[in-house]
Amino acid sequence: MKKRLAGKMASPGPGRRRLVIGGAVLAAALLLFWQHDRLSPRRAPSEDELLAGAPARSANPDPARSLLGDGPKPRFVDPTRTGAGEDGGGSTSLEIAEKRLARARHTLEGYLQATRYPPGARPLSEKPDLQKPHAVQPSTQPLARPDQKLTDARVTLSQDRLYLVGDEAARLAVTCETSEGPARCEVLRAEAKVPASMPQANTLPPAPVVFADDGAGSAAALFAPAKEGFGGYHGPIAIQLDLRIDGEEGAAGFDLVYTPAPPARFTGDVREVLEDGSLCLYVRLAVDKPGRYVVVGRVDDAGGDGFAYLEHNDPLGAGAQEAKMCIFGKLVLDEQAKSPFVLRDVEAFLLKEDTYPDRELVPGRDGPFYTTKAYPESVFSDAEWQSEEKDRHVEEFTKDVKEAEAEVAAAGGDP
Structure with a gap:
């Protein structure tokens, strides 16, 4: 498989310092763009969002699970400042100009590399945590003792999904260990309840959860919110456990987010059309609640290798609607993917801005969803993705390169 996206982008701005500061901001934005949140599909950011360092907001029941973490941020030095210790060791004006030129060229080249494909059709290799649906990485943490003392016991929590809808159930598992190795988990008590921060916290009673x-x-449990008294509730559910591990007692917990009634459903119908050298799939949904829908799916080639992650992010009206997702032609050719293609593991949700939870889930379709016709390689275009936004940014980055080249020449160097 084949080729991976490389390169970083930076943001233009006024003054001599724009390349340094913009590069730092955009590097963080690109990190978020390339490594989508492991919990669920996010809204694909526009180029303006990428360049502004403001990727789309996505609710997360546990902010500590941020991709970038809460650790110290790297310090970036502005090479246009020549004071002691501020330029990496007293660089000459030519050396500073040459560094600025190298950075400007790297920014332009990285941006062109990153925007070969549209935001809605990316290499699946960019998204290692989203290659399968519902992916939630196991979490290992110390047993939380009531007295907050350090403990030798550790708990690993595993769940097969974070988001549930309707009659769906989540599989939850707990494994335990000490410094001596694996240890028995004794679940003394477990209950599911609405977090205290939610308005319904005092109206819905806790429900016991049986771990076997x-x-x-x-120990493991199967938890279905609809069967445990949460059938009319939309929001987060906390499952709290009291545990005993090798004589030590403490707590641990799972987070779930529940949608009681889906706002739309997949009908199973797909229409495929060759458009401008790409293969577009129109996925049919029956929509009860109109609004902005995010629909995602993975695509395997004829050999069973996953190569594309597709995303639709547009409003859908009520009734029978189609979500358009295109397998981009250049992506097919670059990945050397052979048809027929298999669209699999399709997920969707109604995006709700400025509220929490920020989505109402649509029941997904795990496994193969639709198989396309076979097409010769010649029908796919090798052209890179183009847009007005991209043209505008390329023009600005190219201007930065020319200015940096002029600075090098003015300092007596060879640009």
Whole structure:
């Protein structure tokens, strides 16, 4: 498989310092763009959002799970300042100009590399945590003792999904260990409840959750909100456990987000059309609640290799609607993907801005969803993605390169 996206982008801005500061901001934005949140599909950011360092907002029940983490941020030095210790060691004006030129060229080249494909059709290799639906990475943490003392016991929490809708159930598992190795998990008590921060916290009573010992020291449960008294509730559900591990007692917990009634459903119908050297799939939905829908799917080639991650992010009206997702021609050719293609693991949600939860889930379709016709390689275009935004940014980055070249020449160098 084949080729991976490389390169970083930076943001233009006034003054001599724009390349340094813009590069730092955009590097962080690109990191978010390339490594989507592991919990669920996010809204694909526009180029303006990328360049402004403001990727789309996505609710997360646990802010500590940020991709960038909460650690110290790197310090970026502005090479246009020549005071002691501020230029990496007293660089000459030519050396500073040459560094600025190298950065400007790297920014332009990286941007062109990153925008070969549209935001809605990206290489699946960019998204290692989203290659399969519902992916939630296991979390290992110390047992939380009531007295907050350090503990030798550690808990690993695993769940097969974070978001549930309708009658869906989540599989939850707990494994335990100490410094001596694996240890038996004793679940003393477990209950599901609405977090205190939600308005319904005092109206919905907690529900007991039964964790069964698997015989190997771990414990597991199957939790279906609709069957446990949460059928009319839309929002987060916290499952809190009291545990005993090798004589130590403490707590741990799972987070879930529940949609009681789906706002739309996949009908299973797909219409495929060759458009401008790409293969576009029109996925049919029956929409009860109109609004902006995010629909995503993975695409495998004829050999079963996943190569594309598709995303639709546009408003849909009520009734029978189609979500358009295109397998971009250049992506097919660059990945050397052979048809027929298989659209699989399709997910969707109604995006709700400026509220939490920020989505109402549509029941997904795990596994193969639709198989396309076979097409010769010649029908796919090798042209890179183009847009007015992209043209505007390329023009600005090219201008930065020319200005940096002029600075190098003025300092006596060879640009």
